[in-house]
Amino acid sequence: xxxxxxxxxxxxxxxxxxxxxxxxxxxxxxxxxxxxxxxxxxxxxxxxxxxxxxxxxxxxxxxxxxxxxxxxxxxxxxxxxxxxxxxxxxxxxxxxxxxxxxxxxxxxxxxxxxxxxxxxxxxxxxxxxxxxxxxxxxxxxxxxxxxxxxxxxxxxxxxxxxxxxxxxxxxxxxxxxxxxxxxxxxxxxxxxxxxxxxxxxxxxxxxxxxxxxxxxxxxxxxxxxxxxxxxxxxxxxxxxxxxxxxxxxxxxxxxxxxxxxxxxxxxxxxxxxxxxxxxxxxxxxxxxxxxxxxxxxxxxxxxxxxxxxxxxxxxxxxxxxxxxxxxxxxxxxxxxxxxxxxxxxxxxxxxxxxxxxxxxxxxxxxxxxxxxxxxxxxxxxxxxxxxxxxxxxxxxxxxxxxxxxxxxxxxxxxxxxxxxxxxxxxxxxxxxxxxxxxxxxxxxxxxxxxxxxxxxxxxxxxxxxxxxxxxxxxxxxxxxxxxxxxxxxxxxxxxxxxxxxxxxxxxxxxxxxxxxxxxxxxxxxxxxxxxxxxxxxxxxxxxxxxxxxxxxxxxxxxxxxxxxxxxxxxxxxxxxxxxxxxxxxxxxxxxxxxxxxxxxxxxxxxxxxxxxxxxxxxxxxxxxxxxxxxxxxxxxxxxxxxxxxxxxxxxxxxxxxxxxxxxxxxxxxxxxxxxxxxxxxxxxxxxxxxxxxxxxxxxxxxxxxxxxxxxxxxxxxxxx
Amino acid sequence: xxxxxxxxxxxxxxxxxxxxxxxxxxxxxxxxxxxxxxxxxxxxxxxxxxxxxxxxxxxxx
Numbered sequence: 085x086x087x088x089x090x091x092x093x094x095x096x097x098x099x100x101x102x103x104x105x106x107x108x109x110x111x112x113x114x115x116x117x118x119x120x121x122x123x124x125x126x127x128x129x130x131x132x133x134x135x136x137x138x139x140x141x142x143x144x145x146x147x148x149x150x151x152x153x154x155x156x157x158x159x160x161x162x163x164x165x166x167x168x169x170x171x172x173x174x175x176x177x178x179x180x181x182x183x184x185x186x187x188x189x190x191x192x193x194x195x196x197x198x199x200x201x202x203x204x205x206x207x208x209x210x211x212x213x214x215x216x217x218x219x220x221x222x223x224x225x226x227x228x229x230x231x232x233x234x235x236x237x238x239x240x241x242x243x244x245x246x247x248x249x250x251x252x253x254x255x256x257x258x259x260x261x262x263x264x265x266x267x268x269x270x271x272x273x274x275x276x277x278x279x280x281x282x283x284x285x286x287x288x289x290x291x292x293x294x295x296x297x298x299x300x301x302x303x304x305x306x307x308x309x310x311x312x313x314x315x316x317x318x319x320x321x322x323x324x325x326x327x328x329x330x331x332x333x334x335x336x337x338x339x340x341x342x343x344x345x346x347x348x349x350x351x352x353x354x355x356x357x358x359x360x361x362x363x364x365x366x367x368x369x370x371x372x373x374x375x376x377x378x379x380x381x382x383x384x385x386x387x388x389x390x391x392x393x394x395x396x397x398x399x400x401x402x403x404x405x406x407x408x409x410x411x412x413x414x415x416x417x418x419x420x421x422x423x424x425x426x427x428x429x430x431x432x433x434x435x436x437x438x439x440x441x442x443x444x445x446x447x448x449x450x451x452x453x454x455x456x457x458x459x460x461x462x463x464x465x466x467x468x469x470x471x472x473x474x475x476x477x478x479x480x481x482x483x484x485x486x487x488x489x490x491x492x493x494x495x496x497x498x499x500x501x502x503x504x505x506x507x508x509x510x511x512x513x514x515x516x517x518x519x520x521x522x523x524x525x526x527x528x529x530x531x532x533x534x535x536x537x538x539x540x541x542x543x544x545x546x547x548x549x550x551x552x553x554x555x556x557x558x559x560x561x562x563x564x565x566x567x568x569x570x571x572x573x574x575x576x577x578x579x580x581x582x583x584x585x586x587x588x589x590x591x592x593x594x595x596x597x598x599x600x601x602x603x604x605x606x607x608x609x610x611x612x613x614x615x616x617x618x619x620x621x622x623x624x625x626x627x628x629x630x631x632x633x634x635x636x637x638x639x640x641x642x643x644x645x646x647x648x649x650x651x652x653x654x655x656x657x658x659x660x661x662x663x664x665x666x667x668x669x670x671x672x673x674x675x676x677x678x679x680x681x682x683x684x685x686x687x688x689x690x691x692x693x694x695x696x697x698x699x700x701x702x703x704x705x706x707x708x709x710x711x712x713x714x715x716x717x718x719x720x721x722x723x724x725x726x727x728x729x730x731x732x733x734x735x736x737x738x739x740x741x742x743x744x745x746x747x748x749x750x751x752x753x754x755x756x757x758x759x760x761x762x763x764x765x766x767x768x769x770x771x772x773x774x775x776x777x778x779x780x781x782x783x784x785x786x787x788x789x790x791x792x793x794x795x796x797x798x799x800x801x802x803x804x
Numbered sequence: 805x806x807x808x809x810x811x812x813x814x815x816x817x818x819x820x821x822x823x824x825x826x827x828x829x830x831x832x833x834x835x836x837x838x839x840x841x842x843x844x845x846x847x848x849x850x851x852x853x854x855x856x857x858x859x860x861x862x863x864x865x
Contacts, residue, residue, distance in 0.1 A: 180845075266818070294806065294808075297808055330843045345822055346819055
């Protein structure tokens with residue numbers, strides 16, 4: 085049925101209900117957005133400088149190194165900046181679209197403060213090295229649980245508001261919000277499944293290729309359902325509002341929504357092209373990724389065409405300027421995504437800075453600019469005043485736009501340059517640049533330019549903060565915005581508790597979600613507590629206790645952020661790194677450490693390549709072994725001791741996860757650890773480096789020297 | 805590759821949930837009218853309290 089415009093129908097005013105919208109929660113989320121946004125961007129600038137010059141790993145402090153700050157940067161901009169931005173936009177638009185105040189002020193407050201506490205805990209734990217070692221899912225298990233709880237609070241508040249709505253039609257933006265809530269909940273829970281060893285240490289229940297698949301199913305859909313769908317919802321609300329034009333085609337927006345969510349969830353494997361993932365799964369990812377261009381561009385064009393007839397306003401109105409660039413960036417990123425999912429293109433771009441450029445078109449352009457545009461519209465609106473300075477908003481616009489340009493072009497250039505150098509052969513058939521470092525020093529200036537682009541963007545954001553603040557200071561916040569609307573005619577009166585579940589599928593969605601989660605857990609958790617059913621290579625053995633400790637350090641220091649452990653089946657890679665990687669090599673890797681970027685060389689077969697003393701000196705001062713290296717120094721590894729108290733528990737935990745340590749090995753584990761550590765210490769001493777067996781460096785060397793060794797022993801055996 | 809079976813299972817369930825919601829949305833006439841909702845959002849808020857803000861108002865006056 086068609087809802088009539090209530091205010092134009094005087095006969096309905098008899099049952100008019102009066103209520104108000106809460107602007108305080110919107111204001112809080114908006115402030116948090118900019119606060120954490122600037123923080124996340126500043127950390128981003130710092131890690132960009134660290135790549136340009138390792139001296140920016142300030143004071144050789146563990147917590148200030150790239151490997152620990154890079155997860156902080158990604159988590160801050162994704163979950164703190166975009167997260168709070170999404171909530172600000174939803175808490176503003178949702179009640180207005182539904183003509184109902186948000187369901188509960190209390191739930192809103194719990195949501196707000198809970199989310200800020202989660203961010204704060206990330207800010208503390210990530211630099212301390214507490215990490216699960218999976219990109220964008222680094223936070224340890226207690227924080228993961230907190231995220232799940234707060235996410236449900238948010239969803240409950242949103243869905244209860246829908247139940248008591250006064251507008252029957254659910255505007256398209258709301259559908260995007262619902263999809264965000266449901267899907268992120270499922271993704272987060274599945275990918276975070278881990279067995280804890282202690283309060284801040286846990287191991288993924290999945291291993292190797294399985295873990296990789298789950299991680300990138302999550303990783304890709306985090307982009308889809310955390311960075312894209314909620315912002316598309318915001319776009320469908322704020323672009324028409326700012327332009328004062330209805331969306332170009334409402335029908336297209338509906339098609340956009342349904343096709344996007346049905347396709348997006350299958351595209352994850354495109355992050356694992358040419359890896360040990362089965363070929364058919366890779367093809368599945370490619371096919372769906374290519375299909376994604378249709379809904380994505382449909383949505384992008386729908387947004388841009390909304391501005392038909394008001395393009396003159398785009399010249400003068402900062403809100404629209406930001407939104408136009410945001411939509412254009414969305415179009416660029418969603419064109420690039422399917423292209424990068426073609427295997428032949430991916431072969432060139434993967435592991436290079438091209439990927440970094442790609443994600444920053446999305447993050448800086450789409451998410452950043454849409455957030456800024458939305459806030460330029462919201463602050464004057466909520467504070468009942470004019471924007472403090474149009475001129476400053478324009479300054480911000482150009483700083484931001486130039487920042488993006490200076491960021492992404494050098495990164496595209498760097499990515500392509502490095503990839504071509506990796507693949508370059510001499511006429512005699514040898515690698516032209518056999519030393520990986522040559523391909524790094526070649527692009528250092530690009531890293532410098534990128535940092536400059538980042539600096540421009542940060543300055544722009546600071547100008548925006550000032551402008552927002554002055555706008556707020558010149559007006560006064562309308563805390564409660566009065567509104568009135570007639571009650572929904574023919575709406576269901578809630579009589580029995582289960583009636584509202586059955587009456588409407590939205591509620592069904594929640595209960596289905598809970599049902600899925602329980603069903604899913606019951607169904608597949610046991611398979612991970614029994615022996616892994618992945619085909620194994622007979623010579624691939626579990627890690628020794630010392631190697632496990634070394635692996636913990638590898639994960640803690642974020643080595644996977646710059647080093648892959650996955651050799652693709654290309655001659656340029658097998659020549660450089662050794663035989664290509666097989667899935668059977670990773671069956672004991674909880675979590676997998678394949679990485680997604682090669683700022684440094686692949687390490688899948690680094691074991692035995694260098695003497696122990698090389699690693700010792702290299703960790704102490706990478707420049708001493710590789711002049712010009714941009715890797716930070718890790719002097720604390722030489723000073724700090726590993727803790728052996730939890731070795732038995734760690735062995736038992738790994739056995740629970742399916743790693744075949746024999747019964748009772750716990751009791752012998754520490755002795756084994758000491759024996760192996762003594763051997764390495766002695767080999768180091770013979771080369772003139774004196775250390776103690778229990779130092780972290782010894783464990784790390786043990787792990788690095790093990791990498792790729794086992795499969796090599798089976799080289800005469802056909803491998804699958 | 806049990807993880808892929810699990811993921812396909814979960815993805816299918818999510819997709820089926822969305823399919824169910826889609827069927828509901830069509831059956832409950834959510835999409836009977838695919839034009840006025842886009843107009844309505846432009847009028848829904850506080851006309852009475854509107855002050856001259858910088859954006860969006862000049863068209864209405």
